[in-house]
Amino acid sequence: MHIAFDGTTLRPGRTGVGYYTEHLLRHTAAQADGDTITVISNTPVETTEPLPAHVSTLVVPSILPRLLWMHAHAPRILRRIKADVVHFTNGMVPLASPVPTVVTIHDMSLTMYPAFHPRRRVLLNRPLVNLAARRADAVITVSEAAKQDIVRIYGLEPSRVHVVHEAAAPSFGVIHDPFELRRVRERYGLAERFILYVGTIEPRKNLPTLIEAFARRRIAGDLPHQLVCAGPYGWLSDDIDDQIDRLRVRDAVRFTGYVPFADLPAIYNLAELFVFPSVYEGFGLPVIEAMACGTPVVTGSVAALNEVAGDAAVRVDPLEVEALSAAIVGLTSSREQREELSRRGLARARTFSWERAAAETLNVYRAAVAHPVADRPAAQAALQA
Numbered sequence: 001m002h003i004a005f006d007g008t009t010l011r012p013g014r015t016g017v018g019y020y021t022e023h024l025l026r027h028t029a030a031q032a033d034g035d036t037i038t039v040i041s042n043t044p045v046e047t048t049e050p051l052p053a054h055v056s057t058l059v060v061p062s063i064l065p066r067l068l069w070m071h072a073h074a075p076r077i078l079r080r081i082k083a084d085v086v087h088f089t090n091g092m093v094p095l096a097s098p099v100p101t102v103v104t105i106h107d108m109s110l111t112m113y114p115a116f117h118p119r120r121r122v123l124l125n126r127p128l129v130n131l132a133a134r135r136a137d138a139v140i141t142v143s144e145a146a147k148q149d150i151v152r153i154y155g156l157e158p159s160r161v162h163v164v165h166e167a168a169a170p171s172f173g174v175i176h177d178p179f180e181l182r183r184v185r186e187r188y189g190l191a192e193r194f195i196l197y198v199g200t201i202e203p204r205k206n207l208p209t210l211i212e213a214f215a216r217r218r219i220a221g222d223l224p225h226q227l228v229c230a231g232p233y234g235w236l237s238d239d240i241d242d243q244i245d246r247l248r249v250r251d252a253v254r255f256t257g258y259v260p261f262a263d264l265p266a267i268y269n270l271a272e273l274f275v276f277p278s279v280y281e282g283f284g285l286p287v288i289e290a291m292a293c294g295t296p297v298v299t300g301s302v303a304a305l306n307e308v309a310g311d312a313a314v315r316v317d318p319l320e321v322e323a324l325s326a327a328i329v330g331l332t333s334s335r336e337q338r339e340e341l342s343r344r345g346l347a348r349a350r351t352f353s354w355e356r357a358a359a360e361t362l363n364v365y366r367a368a369v370a371h372p373v374a375d376r377p378a379a380q381a382a383l384q385a
Helices: 016-031 066-072 074-081 119-135 144-154 178-188 207-219 239-247 261-270 285-292 303-309 321-332 335-349 354-370 376-384
Strands: 002-006 036-041 055-059 085-088 101-104 138-141 161-163 194-198 226-230 253-257 273-276 297-300 314-316
Touching: 002 016, 002 074, 016 036, 016 285, 016 354, 036 074, 066 074, 085 354, 101 119, 101 354, 119 144, 138 144, 138 354, 144 161, 144 303, 178 261, 194 207, 194 261, 194 285, 207 226, 207 239, 207 321, 226 261, 261 285, 273 285, 273 321, 285 297, 285 303, 285 335, 297 303, 297 321, 303 314, 314 321, 321 335
Parallel strands: 002 036, 002 085, 036 055, 085 101, 101 138, 138 161, 194 226, 194 273, 226 253, 273 297, 297 314
Antiparallel strands: none
């Protein structure tokens, strides 16, 4: 089987989807011994480590933006390399594909929570995700909660939507090397005791509620900690600085900006607890990364995070400031509870693996090749027009 793999998210400064793409590609390649894999992209592909020798990369540059490149160039590339199946990992597919197509739709936030996205993204991307859900031969998503949303919103047959859970990368684990921990602490100016958030700074992640909860207890004298927010600034994040000044906690809140992948495990290890108050997720990978590092976790009690965290996290209504602040103070005040959550989290993280995700994904590819459902003659006609 010749697998074409979308590499357009494998670029510098990537976050969630880019890392999903790299981990899945690398582990799929390790299991696809008799298969050929070609990574296709409009820009040079960058990965944290070299790809296996049997994975080739085909970059076809263009002045077109990525979305237009996908529709104008990707189908012809697929014909040229004679692919048997193609996997697009970021919720969109070409208007017409000459081969069976698999797409990963990570969540339904564009449809369910459009206010959490820039208007331009909603207007441009939402119709393309809608198209992908209906035209792809198979849809992969990352949780049962996300599958239920996709099936309900698009009216798809449940059998067309396959749940393949993500996992923490192997580098996420308990770190005992004091030199590595000291290096990262000094590099990012991390206090001896701090509460951690990891993710893009954007409305869906609900940072204002976390900052409000932290500030109330910090001012009351209940939290001598620093609040560390690790991740790039996203859309509509400017007001957060004003909030920090208004709450008078400027000296206690640290924004690191984008953190290279190599430094993230140590940051998780150094944190006293990890708080992820997102109001909607498809999976919530930082939760599993924190658990894999033995860091106690507090999450918003929303469908996907409940599924992923199980009983290994403290779960609260992410919009309730008092509930969130009480959970944080309760954990920082109880070493015994933190140690118990750490044990549960380590066990929970081990139930997710990229090896299993790769095996399940390969099964989806084989099923799509054996039983394609998209209108292939129409796709071919469109390409030849």
